Amino acid sequence: MDQRTALHAEHVALGARMVPFGGWDMPLHYGSQLDEHHAVRRAAGVFDVSHMRAVDVAGADARPYLRRLLANDVAKLKAAGKALYSCMLDPRGGVIDDLIVYHLDASWFRVVLNAATTAKDLAWMRAGTSGLAVELRPRTDLAMLAVQGPAARGLVEPLLPATLREPAAALRPFFAAAAGDWLVARTGYTGEDGVEVMVPDAEVVDLWRSLLAAGVRPCGLGARDTLRLEAGMNLYGQDMDETVSPLESGLAWTVAFDPPDRDFTGRAALDAQRERGGLRRFVGLVLLDRGVLRPHQKVFAGDREMGEITSGGFAPTLDRSIALARVQHDLGDRCAVEIRGKRLAAAVVEPPFVRNGQVLVRV
Amino acid sequence: MSTVPTDLKYVQSHEWVRDEGDGTVTVGITDHAQKLLGDLVFVELPEVGTEVQAEAECAVVESVKAASDVYSPVTGEVVAVNTDLVDAPETINEDPYESGWLFKVRLNDVEELEGLLDADGYIQLCAAENE
Numbered sequence: 244m245d246q247r248t249a250l251h252a253e254h255v256a257l258g259a260r261m262v263p264f265g266g267w268d269m270p271l272h273y274g275s276q277l278d279e280h281h282a283v284r285r286a287a288g289v290f291d292v293s294h295m296r297a298v299d300v301a302g303a304d305a306r307p308y309l310r311r312l313l314a315n316d317v318a319k320l321k322a323a324g325k326a327l328y329s330c331m332l333d334p335r336g337g338v339i340d341d342l343i344v345y346h347l348d349a350s351w352f353r354v355v356l357n358a359a360t361t362a363k364d365l366a367w368m369r370a371g372t373s374g375l376a377v378e379l380r381p382r383t384d385l386a387m388l389a390v391q392g393p394a395a396r397g398l399v400e401p402l403l404p405a406t407l408r409e410p411a412a413a414l415r416p417f418f419a420a421a422a423g424d425w426l427v428a429r430t431g432y433t434g435e436d437g438v439e440v441m442v443p444d445a446e447v448v449d450l451w452r453s454l455l456a457a458g459v460r461p462c463g464l465g466a467r468d469t470l471r472l473e474a475g476m477n478l479y480g481q482d483m484d485e486t487v488s489p490l491e492s493g494l495a496w497t498v499a500f501d502p503p504d505r506d507f508t509g510r511a512a513l514d515a516q517r518e519r520g521g522l523r524r525f526v527g528l529v530l531l532d533r534g535v536l537r538p539h540q541k542v543f544a545g546d547r548e549m550g551e552i553t554s555g556g557f558a559p560t561l562d563r564s565i566a567l568a569r570v571q572h573d574l575g576d577r578c579a580v581e582i583r584g585k586r587l588a589a590a591v592v593e594p595p596f597v598r599n600g601q602v603l604v605r606v
Numbered sequence: 607m608s609t610v611p612t613d614l615k616y617v618q619s620h621e622w623v624r625d626e627g628d629g630t631v632t633v634g635i636t637d638h639a640q641k642l643l644g645d646l647v648f649v650e651l652p653e654v655g656t657e658v659q660a661e662a663e664c665a666v667v668e669s670v671k672a673a674s675d676v677y678s679p680v681t682g683e684v685v686a687v688n689t690d691l692v693d694a695p696e697t698i699n700e701d702p703y704e705s706g707w708l709f710k711v712r713l714n715d716v717e718e719l720e721g722l723l724d725a726d727g728y729i730q731l732c733a734a735e736n737e
Contacts, residue, residue, distance in 0.1 A: 260644075276670050277645040465644065465670060533692070535648045535668045557647040557670050564648075583650075583666070 248293035249386045249444040250451055257461055265359030267294040269464055276465035280559045283433050283470055284600050287392035288462035289454050294358035297382040297441055298365070300344075301351045304375040309344060309352060311507055312371055314489060316499035320346035324418045326430055328497055330489045331364065332509025336516065337485035338492065340364045341477065343430060345419045353426070355387075357479050371508075385424065386447035390459060391437030391470075393600065396429075399438055402453045403427060411438065432467065434474025434598050472565065473558050475527060475594025481538060482525075482553040482567055488516055491569055493525030493594065521572060523550060527594040528566040528580065529606045532587040536566035536580060543579045543586060552580065560597045561604075567594065608638040608732070611703055615719055616728035617679040619661070622703065625719055626710070631680055634707040635667065635698060638732050643669040646695040651687040652709055658684055660718065665708055667698065676708060680718050686710040 245268040254261065259270035270291065272279060282288045300309060309317045315329030325346050331339045340360045345353045356364045361381075368379055390399045400411050403425070410420035411427045416436075419428035426441040442450055455461060468478070475493075477483055483492035490498070490513060498513060499505070516522060530536050536555030541548055555566030566589075570578075579586040590606040597603060610616075615623040620639035624632040640646065648668040658664045658678035665676035687709045691697055698706035713719070723731065 271671075272644060275645055277647075469670060533648065534650075535673065537673065557668075559670075 248291055249447050250291045272463040272465045273461050277559050279462040279466035280469050282460040283392045287395040287398050287459045289459045290389040290462050290467055292389050293386040296356045296361040297385050298354050299380040302377040304377045305350050305352050308375050308377045314498045326417045336488050336509040336512030338483045341479050385441045386444050387441050389431055389439045391431045391433040391435050395437035398457045398459055433470040473560055473597040491523045523569050524572050525569055527592040528568050528589040530564040530589050534582050534587050536564045541581045542568050542570050549574045565596050610725045610729055612725040615722035619677040621679045623679045630710050630712050632707050632710050637702045640699050640702045645670050646698050649691045649695045652684045654684055656684045680711050682711040682713045684709050685712050
């Protein structure tokens with residue numbers, strides 16, 4: 244049976260449509276996925292993301308351990324509370340998972356893993372600890388809420404423990420503040436301002452109900468997916484996995500090649516890929532005709548097949564269909580996408596499509 | 607709970623059929639189906655004049671989540687399609703049995719309607735699927 248978060252009964256009581264996701268029984272939507280999407284772009288929405296697993300990485304060797312484990316470099320995390328997005332690679336340069344790592348103090352970091360990959364990730368992470376003074380502690384005692392939207396932070400702050408209110412109000416983007424078992428981070432997966440709050444399971448129901456009472460709309464995985472797609476953010480298992488390089492997944496910016504002597508796992512493979520050249524590009528598409536772009540649809544330039552869509556769907560903020568696609572490096576600014584045997588015209592753009600409520604692409 | 611009007615016929619693939627009494631029927635998807643699909647954002651309808659076969663796919667409705675085939679519940683010729691849906695596919699969510707209709711078919715054989723489910727039969731089918 245699928246696992247349940249501490250908020251499962253709340254979702255069911257709200258009439259959520261529950262679906263299996265990464266081994267968990269999660270809310271897809273609470274009535275209208277489109278309304279939930281717009282609520283986040285215009286005001287505030289809350290997502291139960293307790294299926295994602297926080298893991299504390301603690302000990303004197305936590306920093307050298309993570310500098311080897313991750314393709315991005317935690318040496319960039321000088322200030323306490325700073326967060327970093329990174330891929331965790333295998334020796335062939337394939338992506339085991341993408342994650343956020345929070346730097347809490349000199350010997351304490353926290354990573355947040357995808358639900359479906361948690362077991363695999365932990366096995367890989369544990370294998371890398373031998374001989375190091377580092378301990379991995381999966382925080383199965385914590386729930387996590389993502390409260391997102393232009394009004395989100397103002398609505399969350401009064402509901403935090405007193406000691407966390409001021410630090411939370413002062414957070415810069417991609418920073419976190421912790422107090423006891425609570426952690427508030429100015430991060431998210433929607434392209435809007437907002438926070439992610441980690442909170443003990445025993446306290447999350449109160450927080451959830453208070454947020455709803457304050458006018459924050461409950462949002463499901465459906466809206467989470469359309470929001471992240473508009474924000475041009477990758478989804479593990481769809482946009483990248485072990486079979487592709489981060490350099491062909493729009494994630495080159497997350498790989499820290501400097502300093503050149505940092506020997507992170509996967510480095511040799513990525514160096515060789517850069518040497519060879521001809522890497523595929525990871526682009527955004529906006530469908531110019533009517534229809535809906537979906538994963539695995541083929542992209543063409545004339546008669547030449549150029550690649551395929553990795554994530555696609557309807558973008559409520561643009562009222563059009565958009566996609567992320569992995570394509571040959573020489574694709575121009577127009578292409579065709581094959582949908583049920585028909586070739587439909589699409590514009591090739593640079594993601595993101597939407598940030599802070601504003602449409603960024605012109606077609 | 608989903609609405610299941612008693613004056614309509616139904617098929618297992620979650621389409622409804624209204625007998626217009628003149629040898630034609632109107633076809634749409636049920637309230638239960640639109641709820642399962644979620645917010646609809648695109649509809650691809652058959653062309654007027656197309657011959658459709660019972661149980662064969664003849665239209666596509668796409669929700670935010672996924673594309674789903676619509677199967678013709680009957681055999682005959684498409685005589686009208688609901689072009690209003692092209693600009694407003696959400697009409698199917700809002701009013702699946704009236705303004706959210708998909709297409710009309712002139713039946714090859716009016717007896718065909720007798721083989722379809724009535725409202726009670728369809729309710730039982732949905733209940734069985736939920737188990």
